[in-house]
Structure formats: structure tokens, C-alpha cells
Amino acid sequence: MRCTLCPRYCRLKPGATGVCRARRNVDGKLVYLYYGRFSSIALDPIEKKPLYHFFPGSTILSLGAIGCNLACKFCQNWEIAQSETPTREITPETVAELALERRTDDCIGVAYTYNEPLVGYEFVLDTARAVQDAGLQNVLVTNGEINPEPLGELLPYIDALNIDVKGFTEEYYRELCGGRLAPVLETARLAKRQSHVELTTLLIPGKNDAPEELKALVDWVADELGEDTPLHFSRYFPQYRLNLPATPLETLEMAREIALRRLKFVYIGNAWELGEADTRCPECGKLVIERRGYQVESQLVDGHCPECGARIAEAGEQPCQ
Numbered sequence: 001m002r003c004t005l006c007p008r009y010c011r012l013k014p015g016a017t018g019v020c021r022a023r024r025n026v027d028g029k030l031v032y033l034y035y036g037r038f039s040s041i042a043l044d045p046i047e048k049k050p051l052y053h054f055f056p057g058s059t060i061l062s063l064g065a066i067g068c069n070l071a072c073k074f075c076q077n078w079e080i081a082q083s084e085t086p087t088r089e090i091t092p093e094t095v096a097e098l099a100l101e102r103r104t105d106d107c108i109g110v111a112y113t114y115n116e117p118l119v120g121y122e123f124v125l126d127t128a129r130a131v132q133d134a135g136l137q138n139v140l141v142t143n144g145e146i147n148p149e150p151l152g153e154l155l156p157y158i159d160a161l162n163i164d165v166k167g168f169t170e171e172y173y174r175e176l177c178g179g180r181l182a183p184v185l186e187t188a189r190l191a192k193r194q195s196h197v198e199l200t201t202l203l204i205p206g207k208n209d210a211p212e213e214l215k216a217l218v219d220w221v222a223d224e225l226g227e228d229t230p231l232h233f234s235r236y237f238p239q240y241r242l243n244l245p246a247t248p249l250e251t252l253e254m255a256r257e258i259a260l261r262r263l264k265f266v267y268i269g270n271a272w273e274l275g276e277a278d279t280r281c282p283e284c285g286k287l288v289i290e291r292r293g294y295q296v297e298s299q300l301v302d303g304h305c306p307e308c309g310a311r312i313a314e315a316g317e318q319p320c321q
């Protein structure tokens with residue numbers, strides 16, 4: 001049996017589990033092992049996903065399960081992505097109900113996150129349908145390693161995605177992540193046609209931070225997705241199986257400078273001291289969203305600049321009222 005969900009195309013003998021550790025050949029049937037189970041749940045600021053241009057200042061019920069189809073040496077969630085962790089039961093309808101109950105806390109819907117949610121495709125699809133039926137938003141935080149057909153079936157239910165573009169060479173993906181870059185770019189392209197998309201790149205010193213590689217990434221984003229696509233550069237700290245010094249602040253600033261030549265919205269994450277998390281209107285320069293940690297002060301009016309009317313974000317400042 002072959003699993004066709006992601007570009008790994010695992011061949012599974014009876015009883016065998018895929019690379020993601022979440023899907024198994026059970027008596028000739030491909031089964032997602034954690035359907036209706038979760039390992040983590042929390043009401044997070046939407047900025048934590050990170051999504052800076054999608055209902056800024058709101059919160060989102062965030063759900064994680066088990067497993068991942070990559071094997072990043074620097075994984076930040078390896079306890080749930082790469083090893084066993086206890087899970088609890090939940091149904092798609094209960095997830096939607098829980099999110100509805102938190103509307104008073106500005107909760108806009110549900111985020112599938114923490115581990116790689118797409119290895120639990122069936123549960124994400126069913127839950128996203130229930131959440132959409134409840135009139136709420138669905139957010140996917142993903143590494144983008146999924147085949148176009150299942151992605152196409154899911155996208156009508158997904159309102160926004162943050163996609164990791166971990167580096168911009170196949171070599172980087174092969175050596176540090178055990179995956180491929182090309183499918184990730186295809187996912188970003190397809191998603192951008194119908195959903196809000198932001199990208200995140202974790203900058204690892206000496207691995208994916210060469211100026212020419214960053215320029216190639218930025219040119220691709222501008223040309224293929226559009227210059228209004230927010231790009232988040234995130235600071236690396238030693239994690240899991242990769243023990244390198246943290247990304248120098250100068251590297252993050254250099255990356256931002258390169259990106260701003262082509263893109264309107266570029267942010268630095270995990271380095272609040274740089275103060276590069278605010279949003280300025282690209283048309284008139286007005287400071288429209290101030291961020292201090294996850295404290296957000298937005299002046300947007302229905303997602304538009306109050307000064308010149310330029311469109312900055314999806315939806316308004318307080319979507320749940």
C-alpha cells in the first residue's frame with residue numbers, strides 16, 4: 001500500500017507505519033492513528049502562529065496532535081512531532097463548540113498547529129468543516145509538505161495559512177529537514193490563490209542565511225505570491241539535535257533589509273529587542289499596528305489604514321463583536 005497524502009509516498013506493508021508515525025496500514029486500510037485525539041490545546045494570540053495580517057489582535061483555539069512528515073534537526077516541537085506524548089479525545093464538533101464558547105475572548109476560530117497537522121488530514125478536514133459550519137475561521141500552520149490533490153480538497157475550508165519555507169535550497173531541505181523544497185513552494189502557490197498566506201523562515205547561522213539565498217527566496221515570494229505576502233524571519237536558538245549559536249541579530253536585520261527591497265511586510269520573530277514587529281502602512285507610512293510581545297494595538301479600520309485607506313489585513317480589528 002502506498003500513502004499518497006504527502007510527497008514521501010510511503011510504501012506500507014501490513015502493520016507498517018509511515019515516516020510521519022501517524023498513518024498505518026491496518027489490514028489493507030490506511031488509518032490515521034490519532035483521529036479524534038489531541039496532544040495540546042490552547043487559546044493563543046493569532047500573532048503567535050505567526051499571522052500578523054489576519055484578524056490582528058484576535059485569539060484562536062489552537063490544537064495539536066502527534067507526528068510530522070519532516071525530521072528537522074532543529075525541531076522546536078519535537079516532543080509532539082517526533083516522539084510519543086499522551087493524547088486525549090475530542091470530536092470535530094466539540095472543537096467547533098469550544099471555539100464558539102471563546103468568542104467572548106475574541107476567538108475567531110481554530111488553528112491546526114504545534115505538530116504537522118496535515119499528517120492528520122482526515123481529522124483536520126472534518127474539523128475544518130464543522131468550524132466553517134459554525135461561522136468561524138480555520139487556520140493551518142504547516143510545513144507545506146502535502147500533495148496538491150488532498151490540499152485542493154482541504155483549501156476551501158481553510159481561511160489562512162502560515163507556511164514554513166525553511167530554507168531556499170533542496171540541499172538544505174534534504175540535509176536538515178529530510179524533505180523537499182519544491183512541494184512546499186507548490187503548496188504556497190496553490191494556497192495563495194484562495195486563502196490568506198504568510199510565510200516563516202527560521203534563520204540558522206551558516207545554514208540558510210547567505211544573502212544570495214535570501215534574495216532568491218524573497219524574489220520568489222514577490223514574483224509568485226505577490227509583494228503583499230507577509231514574510232516572518234525567525235531567530236533560531238539551539239534545539240533538539242542542532243546545537244549552533246543563536247542567530248546573530250545583525251543577520252536578522254540583514255535578511256529584513258534584503259526582503260524589504262521587494263516585499264511590503266517583513267517581520268522578525270523571537271527577537272523582540274529589535275522592535276521589528278510593528279506594521280506600517282506601505283502607502284502612507286503610518287504606524288498602523290504596534291506589537292509589544294503579543295500585546296497588539298491596531299488602528300486599522302476593517303483591515304484598512306485609517307489615514308489613506310490602503311488594505312493592510314484580512315477583516316477588522318475586533319472580528320468577534
Ligand code: SF4
Binds near residue numbers: 003010020119
Ligand atoms: S503522510 Fe505519512 S505515511 Fe503518508 S506519505 Fe507522508 S510520511 Fe508517509
